[in-house]
Amino acid sequence: MRVSATWLWPISGAASLFALWWGVVVFFEVRPFIAPNPFAVISALWTNRSLLLLNLAPTATEALCGFLLGNLVAVTLATVFIHSATLRRMYFPVAVIFNTIPIIALSPVLILLFGLSIASKVIIAAVICLFPTLVNMIRGFESVSASELELMRVMSASRREVFFRLRLPRSMPFLFAALRIACTTSVIGAIVSEWIGTDTGIGVLIIQATFDYRTELLYAAIVTSSALALAMFGTVALLEHLFVRWRTS
Numbered sequence: 001m002r003v004s005a006t007w008l009w010p011i012s013g014a015a016s017l018f019a020l021w022w023g024v025v026v027f028f029e030v031r032p033f034i035a036p037n038p039f040a041v042i043s044a045l046w047t048n049r050s051l052l053l054l055n056l057a058p059t060a061t062e063a064l065c066g067f068l069l070g071n072l073v074a075v076t077l078a079t080v081f082i083h084s085a086t087l088r089r090m091y092f093p094v095a096v097i098f099n100t101i102p103i104i105a106l107s108p109v110l111i112l113l114f115g116l117s118i119a120s121k122v123i124i125a126a127v128i129c130l131f132p133t134l135v136n137m138i139r140g141f142e143s144v145s146a147s148e149l150e151l152m153r154v155m156s157a158s159r160r161e162v163f164f165r166l167r168l169p170r171s172m173p174f175l176f177a178a179l180r181i182a183c184t185t186s187v188i189g190a191i192v193s194e195w196i197g198t199d200t201g202i203g204v205l206i207i208q209a210t211f212d213y214r215t216e217l218l219y220a221a222i223v224t225s226s227a228l229a230l231a232m233f234g235t236v237a238l239l240e241h242l243f244v245r246w247r248t249s
Contacts, residue, residue, distance in 0.1 A: 036216045044216035045223060051205070052224045059202040060228055062118060062190035066125020067232065071182055074130045075175070078137035082167065083159070092138075099131040103189060107196050116197045125189035129182035136178035140171025176240040183232035187225055202228075 018038055024030070025037045032040065045052065077095070081088035107124050114120035144166050152162050194203025202225045209218035 033213050033215050036219060040216045041219040041223065044220040048217055048220060051217075052202075052220060055200055055202050055205045055221075056224055056228065058118070058198075058200050059187070059190050059194065059225065062121040062125055062193065062201070063186045063228065063232070065118075065122040066127075066189055067129060067182055067186040069122060070126030070129040070186065071133045071179065073126065074133035074178075075137055078134055078141060079163075081138055082141040083163075095131060095134060103128050103192055107193055111193075111196050121190060121193035121198070124193040125186045128189035128192075129185045132181045132185070133175070133178040136174040137171055140174030141167045143174065144170050172244045176236060176244060179236045179240075180233060183236050184229040187229040187232070191225060 021038050025035055036044075077091075081092060103124065106127065110124055110127070111120050114123060148166060149162070152166055157165070191201070191203035191206070194201035195207060198204055202221050205221045206218060206225075209215070209221060
């Protein structure tokens with residue numbers, strides 16, 4: 001009963017927004033090429049399902065690969081920084097400065113460096129989700145208390161044992177909090193990368209639908225990209241439930 005109630009609230013919220021969208025479009029007589037009604041978007045989703053799935057495949061590949069690459073690099077850097085204060089003082093400010101560059105401005109540079117292949121798009125998706133994971137993992141590694149570290153020293157634990165038995169388990173909630181953000185931003189990065197130069201993908205479909213005034217297809221493409229991000233978010237939440245049961249319980 002409690003699980004049903006948990007799902008009831010978000011479903012009710014989505015239904016209310018759906019009704020509000022339909023009511024605004026009908027009441028104000030909004031032109032379809034500006035904002036179609038939700039039923040037209042649902043119809044476009046079904047009518048163009050083959051086209052949407054065809055363009056979803058490369059975007060999903062880019063987002064997933066970028067998600068894995070970006071978070072792997074972030075966790076590796078956080079591990080290095082937590083064990084070397086010197087390297088952290090040298091390169092963490094560089095990571096902060098790098099993160100201030102808008103991804104839409106950085107994308108052409110990465111396209112020039114790595115070409116129009118899938119590699120450049122994966123790197124763009126990785127870059128956009130790297131910094132949040134890096135910051136959260138550093139905080140997670142540092143969340144251990146002084147008394148816990150002292151206990152490990154009393155027990156003659158090596159740095160490796162301190163890391164794997166104390167710091168890494170303690171950082172898991174921080175990691176999954178970052179992954180929840182990264183799984184959605186990686187989709188954004190993949191779509192933005194497709195705006196620069198490619199002929200397939202949800203990003204390309206969004207641009208084409210915009211210039212052709214096919215508003216229903218535009219909204220359908222947006223819904224499809226949102227569904228991809230939601231699927232990745234749900235997968236991360238499931239993994240968190242499986243691997244951090246002591247925290248979620």
